[in-house]
Amino acid sequence: MLSNLRILLNNAAPRHGHHFMVRNFRCGKALQNEVQLKGRDLLTLKDFTGEEIKYLLWLSADLKFRIKQKGEYLPLLQGKSLGMIFEKRSTRTRLSTETVWSAKQQHNSPWELVRNANLRPTGLETADSVVLSGMTDAVLARVYKQSDLDTLAKEASIPIVNGLSDLYHPIQILADYLTLQEHYGFLKGLTLSWIGDGNNILHSIMMSAAKFGMHLQAATPKGYEPDPNITKLAEQYAKENGTKLLMTNDPLEAANGANVLITDTWISMGQEEEKKKRLEAFQGYQVTMKTAKVAAPDWTFLHCLPRKPEEVDDEVFYSPRSLVFPEAENRKWTIMAVMVSLLTDYSPTIQKPKF
Known part of the structure; x- marks a missing residue:
């Protein structure tokens, strides 16, 4: 499926990880363990520890509180770009991702690479001219086969997010x-x-x-x-x-x-x-x-x-x-948290919730 993109992706710069120090506001000092999210893929929660998943939920709650309840201006993804691949139709995933990216805080919009709501496309040949790793900062893909996502993640130097596959919907x-x-x-x-x-x-x-x-x-x-x-x-x-x-x-x-x-x-x-x-x-x-x-x-x-x-x-x-x-609404806040954690250095400011 992704063979025509391999040269483009292989020419991209390698990805680098980033270390977040998770702050525990209840005890007033940093936790000993580090949560490493920036530059990561989100293909399945199998690849994430409990602390890492808790961090994503903490970040989701933080963004929801600051943006929805307090009305704060947080241009966290401004200047970033997202490519979206939809081999299957989508309502909540697509709408929540688009509202995250095109909200007044960001002033940008995601770029849809494959447009096909009902029929499986022949592959990403429709996007052969797109240099994914050079022209976007991340890709969200809703695909038929998990193996296609795995291949895309292997080839790309940018974070790949699973928008749904036959095996997982993280x-x-x-x-x-x-x-x-x-x-x-x-x-x-x-x-x-x-x-x-x-x-x-x-x-x-x-x-x-x-x-x-x-x-x-x-x-x-x-x-x-x-x-x-x-x-x-x-x-x-x-x-x-x-x-x-x-x-x-x-x-x-x-x-x-x-x-x-x-x-x-x-x-x-x-x-x-x-x-x-x-x-x-x-x-x-x-x-x-x-x-x-x-x-x-x-x-x-x-x-x-x-x-x-x-x-x-x-x-x-x-x-x-x-x-x-x-x-359904929380799809927006958790997708925002995923994108912010994979692409920025932002850390939550509210007290860590009890899990």
Whole structure:
């Protein structure tokens, strides 16, 4: 897919890392460990430690507070440029990224390299004349194959951000965690219940939840379980962090005692031909108040959108327990935090949240 860009990318300057000293305002002195983010790629949260992910959430909360609540002028990305690649259609990812980049603070706009909402392009041949590493500071790519992202990151000397792939959707999970941290005031000890397909969203939760001390109970139909290699690594993370990981085919078992009920589309982009088969396989997986009855008393609901009624009924989706709309807004603040952390030297100024 990326063969025609290799000469251009190989001619670019090598990337350099940067060390952030994370300040702990509660104790008044710097933490001993350093968070290294500037110049990094964000392809999967598997590559990030718990402290690094916490830093991104801290930065997200800081930017949201300073810009939205205090109305401060923060031209942090001014003069920077972003290339965007969309092999799949996008609403929230694209809109949140564009608002981050073209907000009044930045005075610039992202550059879309591949424009195709419904059909897979023939590759990045449509952008052969673009010198990615020489003309942009970062690239956000929504692609079919994770391997294409990995190749792009290997060739490029600028940060590559995963806007969604067949295996992972890390920027969505950052928004989910920020939403839960805002609602509960902490993340450690929460039990997440996934009810649905063993897809990229679940994979991203599996690669990160245990690093916060969160438990995961996931129910998928037989034949639709998550990738076995990812499951094996998630089991290792759970063991290392002393958390619970339950994989089952029973939605009520997964929901039992859970603080957070999470689902997603049963038919992802590129799976439309499987619709009839999938709808049959996922019978009984709709999240309803019956599901919520076995959850914890403080249960909440997340869905990354767009939502279909067979996945969750109206009573749950529009209930006061549903956090889907704050979750959608937080895509903006977490994407902003990702871009700021990968491209600038900015550090949070607010007190570090409790995780």
